[in-house]
Amino acid sequence: xxxxxxxxxxxxxxxxxxxxxxxxxxxxxxxxxxxxxxxxxxxxxxxxxxxxxxxxxxxxxxxxxxxxxxxxxxxxxxxxxxxxxxxxxxxxxxxxxxxxxxxxxxxxxxxxxxxxxxxxxxxxxxxxxxxxxxxxxxxxxxxxxxxxxxxxxxxxxxxxxxxxxxxxxxxxxxxxxxxxxxxxxxxxxxxxxxxxxxxxxxxxxxxxxxxxxxxxxxxxxxxxxxxxxxxxxxxxxxxxxxxx
Numbered sequence: 648x649x650x651x652x653x654x655x656x657x658x659x660x661x662x663x664x665x666x667x668x669x670x671x672x673x674x675x676x677x678x679x680x681x682x683x684x685x686x687x688x689x690x691x692x693x694x695x696x697x698x699x700x701x702x703x704x705x706x707x708x709x710x711x712x713x714x715x716x717x718x719x720x721x722x723x724x725x726x727x728x729x730x731x732x733x734x735x736x737x738x739x740x741x742x743x744x745x746x747x748x749x750x751x752x753x754x755x756x757x758x759x760x761x762x763x764x765x766x767x768x769x770x771x772x773x774x775x776x777x778x779x780x781x782x783x784x785x786x787x788x789x790x791x792x793x794x795x796x797x798x799x800x801x802x803x804x805x806x807x808x809x810x811x812x813x814x815x816x817x818x819x820x821x822x823x824x825x826x827x828x829x830x831x832x833x834x835x836x837x838x839x840x841x842x843x844x845x846x847x848x849x850x851x852x853x854x855x856x857x858x859x860x861x862x863x864x865x866x867x868x869x870x871x872x873x874x875x876x877x878x879x880x881x882x883x884x885x886x887x888x889x890x891x
Contacts (some may be wrong), residue, residue, distance in 0.1 A: 648678045648685070650811045650819040650843070655689060657843045663823065667735065669789035669807055670696025670748035673728065674716045676811050676865065677854045683724045695731035696748040696789065697755050703729035712860035733776050736783065739826030740836035745783035749790035751776055758788070760795045762808065768799065770804055787822060792874070794820045794840055804887040805838065817872045818842040 658666060668690040673679030686693055698716075700779065703725035707713045720728070733754065735746045750766075751774045752757040758766050770786045773779060785803040793815045794808030808820025819842065828837040849867045854862055864875035866885040873883060 648676075648811070649687060649847075650813075650845040651682060652811045653843050653845040654819050654821050655685070658821070658839065666685065666690045666772050668693040669787070670731070670754070671698045671789065671809075672696065673720060673724070674698035674702055674713075675859050676850070677719075677859045677863075679716055679719045680721055681721065682811075683727060687727065692735045692746070693731055694735055694746060694748055695728070695733055695754055699728040699731055699755050711852050712772065732853070734778065735781065738829050739824060740830040740834035741832035742785050742826065742836060743781055743783045744785045744787060744824065745771070746787050747776070748788060750788070751786075754790075757790060759791055762794045764799075767799060767802075767804055771802055773877070787824070795820075795842070796838065799822055800833050803838075808840075810843075812868060813872055814874045815872060816842070816873060817847065817870065818844050856870055 655666075656717065668686050670693065671695065672682050687806065690807050700715070702717045702720065712829055717725075733747065737744050737746070745755075745815055748754050750758050751770055751772050753776065756772060758809055773782065782799065785805065787805040787807060789807055791806055792812055793806060795806050797804045800875060805822060807822040810819045810821060813820050818827055821841050821842060821843070823839040824837075825836070827834040832891040850869060852867045859865070863885050864878065867873065867878050867883045870885065871883060873881065878884070
């Protein structure tokens with residue numbers, strides 16, 4: 648929420664009129680219910696992420712940290728998350744833009760910044776998840792917490808990074824798309840990557856205060872921008888967050 652509110656403040660300062668959320672509204676960090684409330688208040692469209700898909704309906708085994716994030720949500724939160732659409736399309740300056748969380752195959756299938764040509768092509772494919780319609784010229788997605796832009800054969804693949812849990816650097820990330828709604832290819836279009844610093848230590852303090860599980864991994868991720876699966880091999884630890 649610390650990063651989310653910093654991003655929304657930057658969006659407001661720029662006069663941006665429409666906010667679209669690419670999913671994973673709740674989970675991994677604290678205050679999931681507050682994040683749902685803020686998203687419902689501020690975002691014109693939200694697509695479903697993998698956490699949003701799992702938390703409302705999946706039963707987790709005793710002791711699984713996922714139970715903590717699930718129980719942090721209200722019944723209304725879980726219902727809203729479960730009903731989120733999987734994809735959204737918009738037209739700007741003659742471009743058909745597909746917005747989704749992870750891939751055109753599933754919210755649980757990941758496409759990394761370093762991907763194959765086949766994976767690139769798959770992001771633009773027509774699938775049961777995307778529904779029928781013209782093939783997009785641009786796809787914007789989230790999931791991997793690693794912002795990038797790749798252009799190939801007249802098509803653009805964009806990852807918006809992450810607001811609350813960036814894993815390519817320590818500043819929150821979002822993307823600005825600017826163009827003429829509907830419009831044509833003769834209209835100007837722009838894409839901008841934005842980085843917003845936020846108070847990492849304040850966010851860690853909130854997580855500590857509410858007894859959130861996986862606190863050490865979360866703290867290291869926020870402080871370093873390094874994914875938790877690499878912490879052990881890189882010798883990264885955050886003993887102070889656990890009071891040791």
